[in-house]
Amino acid sequence: MPDNVTSLFRSTAAHSPSMAALTRESDGSGPVDFCIPCNPYFPTPAMFDEMADKLREIVTYYPSSADTITAELCSLLRLPPQCVAMGNGSTELITWIDHLLVRESLAVPVPTFGRWTDQPMETGKRVDMFPLQESSGFALDLAQYAEFIRARGTRAAVICNPNNPDGGFVHKHAIVQFMDAMADRDLVIVDESFLEFADAEAEPSVVQEAMIRPNVVVLRSLGKNFGLHGIRFGYLVANPALAGRIRSMLPKWNLNSFAEHVVFMLKEHGQEYAQSLQQVRRDRLEMASQLSSLPGLTVYPSQGNFLFVRLPVGAEGTVVRDRLLTEHRILVRECGNKIGSSSRFLRLVVRPQVDVRRLVSGLEQVLYGTRRGAAVPEPSTGTSYSSGTAAVDRLVGATNGAGMPGLAAQAVAAGAPGTGGGMPMPAAAQAYPQPHQQMPQPQLPQQIPQPQLPQLPQQIPQPQLPGQIPPPQLPQQMPQPPMQQPPVPQPAMPPPAMPQPAVAQAIPQPAPSPTPPGVPARGGLTAAQVRGTTGPVPPGGLSPAAATGWPGTTNWPNAAGMGQVG
Numbered sequence: 001m002p003d004n005v006t007s008l009f010r011s012t013a014a015h016s017p018s019m020a021a022l023t024r025e026s027d028g029s030g031p032v033d034f035c036i037p038c039n040p041y042f043p044t045p046a047m048f049d050e051m052a053d054k055l056r057e058i059v060t061y062y063p064s065s066a067d068t069i070t071a072e073l074c075s076l077l078r079l080p081p082q083c084v085a086m087g088n089g090s091t092e093l094i095t096w097i098d099h100l101l102v103r104e105s106l107a108v109p110v111p112t113f114g115r116w117t118d119q120p121m122e123t124g125k126r127v128d129m130f131p132l133q134e135s136s137g138f139a140l141d142l143a144q145y146a147e148f149i150r151a152r153g154t155r156a157a158v159i160c161n162p163n164n165p166d167g168g169f170v171h172k173h174a175i176v177q178f179m180d181a182m183a184d185r186d187l188v189i190v191d192e193s194f195l196e197f198a199d200a201e202a203e204p205s206v207v208q209e210a211m212i213r214p215n216v217v218v219l220r221s222l223g224k225n226f227g228l229h230g231i232r233f234g235y236l237v238a239n240p241a242l243a244g245r246i247r248s249m250l251p252k253w254n255l256n257s258f259a260e261h262v263v264f265m266l267k268e269h270g271q272e273y274a275q276s277l278q279q280v281r282r283d284r285l286e287m288a289s290q291l292s293s294l295p296g297l298t299v300y301p302s303q304g305n306f307l308f309v310r311l312p313v314g315a316e317g318t319v320v321r322d323r324l325l326t327e328h329r330i331l332v333r334e335c336g337n338k339i340g341s342s343s344r345f346l347r348l349v350v351r352p353q354v355d356v357r358r359l360v361s362g363l364e365q366v367l368y369g370t371r372r373g374a375a376v377p378e379p380s381t382g383t384s385y386s387s388g389t390a391a392v393d394r395l396v397g398a399t400n401g402a403g404m405p406g407l408a409a410q411a412v413a414a415g416a417p418g419t420g421g422g423m424p425m426p427a428a429a430q431a432y433p434q435p436h437q438q439m440p441q442p443q444l445p446q447q448i449p450q451p452q453l454p455q456l457p458q459q460i461p462q463p464q465l466p467g468q469i470p471p472p473q474l475p476q477q478m479p480q481p482p483m484q485q486p487p488v489p490q491p492a493m494p495p496p497a498m499p500q501p502a503v504a505q506a507i508p509q510p511a512p513s514p515t516p517p518g519v520p521a522r523g524g525l526t527a528a529q530v531r532g533t534t535g536p537v538p539p540g541g542l543s544p545a546a547a548t549g550w551p552g553t554t555n556w557p558n559a560a561g562m563g564q565v566g
Contacts, residue, residue: 031331032355034348037164037194037306039227041276043262047269051261063257066250073235073263082240083211085247088254089232090193090221091115096246097217097236098123101187107154109140110340113164113191117339128152131340137300138166138308142178149182156187161204162194165335165347167302172204179209179216186215193221193234198303199281207237217242224305226262226273233259280305284350290360291348294367305350308335312367317343320366328362 043051051058063069066086074081087093098106098119105126108116120127130148132138140163149157159178162169175190182188190206198204210216217238223229233255236246266273288307292299296312311317317334324330336343348359 031325031329032351032358033331034351034355034359035331035333036229037224037304037347037349038229039197039225039276039280039305040351041279042225042227042273043265044269044272047265047272050265051258054261058257058261061257063253063255063260065252066247066255069255069260069263070235076263076266079207079237080211080240083237083243084235085238085243085250086233086235086255087250088256088259089223090191090219090234092232092250092254093219093234093236093246094119096249097187097189097219098125100245100249101217101242102156103186105152105154105156107145107149107152107157109145109159109163111138111165111335111338112158112160112340113193114338116158116160116191126154128154129339132163132166132168138163138168140168140170142170142174146178146181149185155185156189157182157185158189158191160191160193162198162302162304164194164304165306165333165338165341165345166300166308167194167304167306168300169198169200169204169303171201172206175206176209179206179213183213183215188216189219190216191219193219193224194304194306195220196225196277197280197284197305200303210237211239214239214241222259222262225277227276228258228262231256231258231262233263280350283352283356286353287348287350287356290356291363294360294363297363297367306333307348307350309346309348311344311346315344315367317346320346320363323366324359324362327366328358330359330362332359 067081070084070086071081073086074084077084085093087096094115102120102125105128106116106120107128107130109130109132110117111132117127117129128148130145132140140159142159145157145159148154159170159175161175179188190210192205192207195204205218206216207218207220210218217236219234219236221234223231223233236243238246284302284305284307288299288302291297291307291309294312298310300308300310302308311320317336321332321334324332333347333349334343335341335345335347351359
């Protein structure tokens with residue numbers, strides 16, 4: 001592919017350029033796609049032929065109303081239509097959840113899907129980011145997350161299960177326990193967009209629990225599971241009052257004719273869909289095994305249809321991405337512009353083995369030259385742009401996501417920290433044991449000299465743990481910039497130690513990388529450098545949840561998401 005195609009990545013903030021844009025800038029054919037997390041085995045060729053035969057009818061006429069399409073989907077899922085709202089993609093539903101159900105603050109583990117951080121910041125909400133620890137394989141410990149939410153006084157919380165980009169999985173019983181602990185919060189959102197690809201347990205979804213709880217919303221995707229990202233459709237499940245609030249704001253024809261046609265096809269193709277999920281899970285294991293054989297490459301356990309990998313020492317993600325694209329016509333997702341990640345990491349979508357062999361061959365040539373195991377070359381200096389990680393993380397360190405419209409996009413564009421206001425934190429509920437210390441605010445090490453950020457105390461040689469300040473108290477109304485923020489008092493206390501959850505491993509793992517956890521990548525920051533800390537687990541609180549290893553079960557949901565297919 002021509003070198004100028006890589007210029008498309010310079011204008012993106014939290015996402016990669018579209019396949020259509022890449023194709024237009026190339027010779028008319030797209031690359032092998034390891035970036036966009038779609039099911040490669042569904043729809044079947046026969047289903048595509050059927051849609052092609054009806055293309056004129058599909059694009060000529062109005063679709064049925066959203067109520068009609070939702071009713072058909074609910075008949076497959078065996079869900080009451082009053083508990084379901086369908087959107088023109090899950091991002092439309094995220095937008096309305098933010099506008100209607102998130103009052104002032106939202107807690108989000110990072111790294112994760114960018115809209116969960118960007119959307120509420122764009123509407124002036126305070127986003128409390130809970131960094132997942134690289135040293136524990138990015139596993140989400142719900143006990144520590146609950147303490148973080150209590151200490152910050154956050155009113156709403158998000159869990160992505162499996163998480164994007166790392167594929168981390170939390171078992172259903174732990175999520176239900178977390179819901180119970182968060183019963184006094186305004187909202188708990190469980191994003192199950194990639195749950196159909198998980199096989200760590202037979203019935204992992206919490207949709208049934210969401211319908212009977214007053215403050216829980218479950219979000220699910222259809223485009224990812226069905227391999228049809230271009231058909232924008234997804235749905236949420238909640239109690240009738242919450243689902244009805246979202247549904248009342250959606251246009252009558254917010255779903256297009258392609259979405260309608262696919263939904264009405266599903267009842268005849270449930271077995272093919274179930275087989276496609278089974279094949280993705282087999283490919284995930286094989287792909288992880290092949291990638292783990294590359295020297296210095298770390299592959300993290302995943303329950304999604306993608307794998308999160310850490311590049312070897314000296315390899316910079318933007319350089320690897322650009323060379324794979326221009327020299328090998330392979331598109332990968334470099335994660336330097338995801339908050340809480342760095343350009344040491346790639347997210348690679350699970351694909352058929354013929355494509356994986358091409359990916360492994362391309363990585364061997366880019367990382368080691370033509371000989372596997374050769375020394376990893378230093379990254380080239382030919383690119384004149386950054387992934388934007390340092391700018392975004394400096395901003396997060398200064399405000400922890402305090403609300404300002406377009407905050408994340410401004411940080412990436414300007415390359416400098418911003419100032420902003422937000423809402424004061426409400427006191428934590430008395431029904432839950434409170435930690436004895438105020439939750440500190442994470443600070444970032446100085447990768448790039450910043451006069452407004454203090455030098456960090458040197459606790460250990462590697463990794464450097466950030467110093468901490470309490471979260472800023474923010475005004476009730478969104479200020480109009482420019483505005484001077486009041487000084488923040490400094491607590492005279494040492495930072496508490498972060499307990500590290502154990503990572504369960506069900507299959508042999510690759511040999512450890514020579515890179516210690518927390519070593520920064522060139523031009524970016526690691527998750528360890530934006531980490532926060534929490535107080536001790538309160539007596540009688542949640543039990544720390546171990547990370548999920550590779551699955552051992554062979555069961556999976558059928559096309560309707562109910563029960564298993566033998």
